[in-house]
Amino acid sequence: MADDILFSDATRLAELIRTREVSPVEVVRAHLDRIDAVDGQVNAIVTVADGALEAAKVAEAAVLAGEALGSLHGVPFTAKDSIDTAGVPTQRGSPIFKGRTPDTDATSVARLKNAGGILLAKTNLPEFSYWIESDNLLSGRTNNPWDLERTPGGSSGGESAAIAAGMSPLGLGTDLAISVRGPAAQTGIVSFKATHGLVPMTGIWPRAPRRFWHVGPMARSVRDLALAVSQLAGPDGLDAFASSAAFSAGLGRSLDRPLRVGWMVGPGLGPVDPEVAATVEAAADALRGLGVAVEPVGIPALERDFALDVFNRLHVMEMKPAFRAATAGRHEDELYKMAKTMLSLPDTSMDDYIDAEQAAERLRDGYAAYFRNYDALITQVLPIPAHRHGVEQFVIDGRTVDATYLQAATVPLNVTGLPGLSMRFGTSTDGMPINVQIIGAWQAELAILHVASLLEEVSPVRGLRPSLLG
Structure with a gap:
């Protein structure tokens, strides 16, 4: 039963708790035991939250008393160590903030708690959430559960590793250029970056600037992503970017016409490994086999303005203060x-800053033109599967690039604010997960969640998990 608990998704755990087949105490204790058993090898957990078991006992009493239960009642979750948690240290991966303990929860944490979730632990990240590996001077380096010599990514690499290793069923990460979607791809889990502003960034460093920043769920199933976003979405009166757009989980709801989906790995997204490109095409073929209208596409705006360059010119200027x-x-x-x-x-x-601002507008317009004709776009998440620790230069499809190029297919969605989902659909020849990215128009979360749920049903890798840790 413990193994079933550890590798069930959050939706299933909530069902088991609601029907009294397992108790919140059993679920939380199983995850704490798993942390004790495997985190010494993975190093995903920074701090275990005091009071998790006590919260589970309170949750169990509510079930037994027949009280109204939230959609995540009794389900443990973890949060990246840049996201404020009341009474639990939030140290941002830096000795500068060692021991820093907030008095209040970030809005995202508070909303998962309001849905009945129980904060289990805080997870590792690079210093200040800034790099493609989760390594810092305070809590060290996190390893990939599929291969401990490889990275689980950054900046939400602790989250991705914890979920992949069975230490958490659901987590919160942040995404500036790659940081929930890339780590999910490196460990084979799912993650979601909603439209900018759908989920408030209140209680997450930095307070400003945050126009490219997002907070989003990381999980084991597409339905968990939909459930989590349904709890996280909406303004909080504190984050001026936060949108009042309505959101419903809505899985299984079809559009009133056939889906139209494009796929691309081509110009404008940087070089890509042939195995990754083949996985994107395989996902497109799988949708076509389900009766979806799918075809290869291009977006000229991405070829004119390389989004990674646009992002760098804008964000360095804004973030240095x-x-x-x-x-x-x-x-x-x-x-x-x-x-x-x-x-x-x-x-x-x-002059470069203004030029980059204009380029960002052209990119937004380019995607808007694309989405006049399509409901979703499928691309690579990363150009390569998870790489070994410390590598800063790669040869990808015959081209030598620096490590920042790992963000080439994800950063366009931060520049434009569009929603994107990362899900596994393949495996490399050396056994590492390969994810695809599903992109939607502004506030079109329902469309990409629907596409992802279709792919999940026919995924050739559904249910796979690391065997390295037992």
Whole structure:
């Protein structure tokens, strides 16, 4: 039964708890035991939340008393260590914030708790959530449960590793350029970056700037993503970007006409490994086999303006003041790689900044033109499967690129604010997960969740999990 608990999705656990087949105490204790058993190898967990078992006992009493139960009642969840948690340290992957303990929950955490979720632990990340590996001077390096010599990604790599290893059924990560979708791809789980503003960023560093930042769920199933977003969405009166757009989980609801889906791995998204490209095409073929109208496409705006370059020119200029404020007066030995790198980068000239702003507008318009004719777009998430720790240069399909290019297919959605979902649909020849990315129009979460649920039903890798940890 413990194994069933550890690798069930959150929706199933909530059902089992509601029907009294398992108790919240059993579920929380099983996950705490799993953390004790395997996290020494993975190092995904930064802090176990005090009071998780006590909260589970309260949740169990509510079930036995026949009280009204939330949709996640008694289900444990984890949160990246940049997301504020009342009474539980939130240290942002830096000795500068060692021991920092917030008084209040981030809006996203509070909403999962309001749905009955129980905070289990905080998970690892790179310093300040800034890099494609989850490694820092405070809590060290996180390893991939599929191969401990490889990375689970960044910046939400602790979350992706914890879920893949059975230490958590559901988690919260943040996404600036890659950070929930890339780590999900490296560990073979699912994750969702909703339209910018659908989920408030309140209680997450940095407060400003946040126009490219998102917070989103990471999980084991598409239905868990839909359920989590249904709890997380909506304004909180504190984040000015937060949208009042309505959201319903809505899985299984069809459009009033046939779906139209395009797929691409081509120009504008950087080089891609042939195995990854083949997985994207396989996902497109699978949809076609289900009767969906699918065809290869291109988006000219992505070829004109390389989104990764646009993002770098805009974000470096905007983010450096936050780094300066966070690191003011600190000793050099308290800073790790990314803080030093960000502070050393030259400012973007005003002409380049304005040009990049105009390029971002062209990218938004380019996607808008595409979505006049299609309901969704399928691309790669990453150009390669999970790589070994510490690699900073890659040869991908014959082209040598630096590590920032791993973000080439994900960062367009941060520049434009569009929603994107990462889900596994393949396996590399050396046994590593390969995910695809499903992209929708502005506030078209329902469409991509529907496409993802169709793919999940026919996925050739459904139910696979790492055997390395037992």
